[in-house]
Amino acid sequence: xxxxxxxxxxxxxxxxxxxxxxxxxxxxxxxxxxxxxxxxxxxxxxxxxxxxxxxxxxxxxxxxxxxxxxxxxxxxxxxxxxxxxxxxxxxxxxxxxxxxxxxxxxxxxxxxxxxxxxxxxxxxxxxxxxxxxxxxxxxxxxxxxxxxxxxxxxxxxxxxxxxxxxxxxxx
Amino acid sequence: xxxxxxxxxxxxxxxxxxxxxxxxxxxxxxxxxxxxxxxxxxxxxxxxxxxxxxxxxxxxxxxxxxxxxxxxxxxxxxxxxxxxxxxxxxxxxxxxxxxxxxxxxxxxxxxxxxxxxxxxxx
Numbered sequence: 001x002x003x004x005x006x007x008x009x010x011x012x013x014x015x016x017x018x019x020x021x022x023x024x025x026x027x028x029x030x031x032x033x034x035x036x037x038x039x040x041x042x043x044x045x046x047x048x049x050x051x052x053x054x055x056x057x058x059x060x061x062x063x064x065x066x067x068x069x070x071x072x073x074x075x076x077x078x079x080x081x082x083x084x085x086x087x088x089x090x091x092x093x094x095x096x097x098x099x100x101x102x103x104x105x106x107x108x109x110x111x112x113x114x115x116x117x118x119x120x121x122x123x124x125x126x127x128x129x130x131x132x133x134x135x136x137x138x139x140x141x142x143x144x145x146x147x148x149x150x151x152x153x154x155x156x157x158x159x160x161x162x163x164x165x166x167x168x169x170x171x
Numbered sequence: 172x173x174x175x176x177x178x179x180x181x182x183x184x185x186x187x188x189x190x191x192x193x194x195x196x197x198x199x200x201x202x203x204x205x206x207x208x209x210x211x212x213x214x215x216x217x218x219x220x221x222x223x224x225x226x227x228x229x230x231x232x233x234x235x236x237x238x239x240x241x242x243x244x245x246x247x248x249x250x251x252x253x254x255x256x257x258x259x260x261x262x263x264x265x266x267x268x269x270x271x272x273x274x275x276x277x278x279x280x281x282x283x284x285x286x287x288x289x290x291x292x293x
Contacts, residue, residue: 011176012179013174013179013261015179016180016213017179017210019181025195027195030195030199031195031196031199034200035199038200084211
């Protein structure tokens with residue numbers, strides 16, 4: 001890692017390349033997604049390098065000793081731990097075995113895909129809720145019509161009873 | 172020479188800018204590789220980069236990113252870049268959408284023509 005990067009100061013030329021990226025991403029959203037994907041891939045490699053370094057330190061083995069175990073120089077071990085870019089699977093294997101570890105490869109669904117599934121299911125639940133609301137609204141309307149109709153019938157009945165009473169009194 | 176403090180000239184309205192925009196839409200990952208290589212290029216000493224012309228270096232130099240020796244065996248998009256030490260600028264002068272493989276020798280001649288023209292233009 002460069003000194004400038006470790007101090008979070010972006011050199012002018014790097015800022016210029018990043019500005020170029022941003023301009024391209026504005027016109028091509030797919031390019032912006034590709035840039036993020038590549039950044040995630042680099043972050044993954046950095047995480048693996050960091051894990052190797054951490055394991056070596058836990059075992060209290062220095063880079064020179066580890067290099068001697070796998071036939072690499074101290075500077076080669078340092079590059080594995082500190083470099084940027086891709087990291088070879090064989091490097092990971094040799095490094096791990098020299099520390100008495102067994103690398104295990106596991107692939108799981110990505111968080112993005114899981115979130116996408118959850119969002120999809122939430123969308124389905126939302127749709128079901130909207131449909132239920134429409135049914136409820138429908139019945140509420142029907143109930144109101146029924147109450148209106150009943151009220152009118154009761155009013156007519158009361159009126160006819162009142163008429164009958166008046167006729168009975170007059171006769 | 173360290174060129175981190177140089178200015179990158181944006182290729183907005185140039186033919187190179189047009190090629191990059193078209194590539195970014197059609198093949199975003201391929202576009203990002205030379206751009207990513209350029210980001211690394213501007214952070215390292217130019218002595219460690221692949222110079223197209225002139226061989227001994229000079230006031231202005233043309234570099235290829237990713238370097239020719241990689242592209243020869245692993246064809247990919249590539250950028251030719253002019254570093255002008257007098258003006259302290261970095262400028263993309265040409266983008267190969269697919270450099271390397273069987274036609275590499277002819278492409279190398281083309282790269283040198285671009286480089287010569289870019290140096291004459293300084």
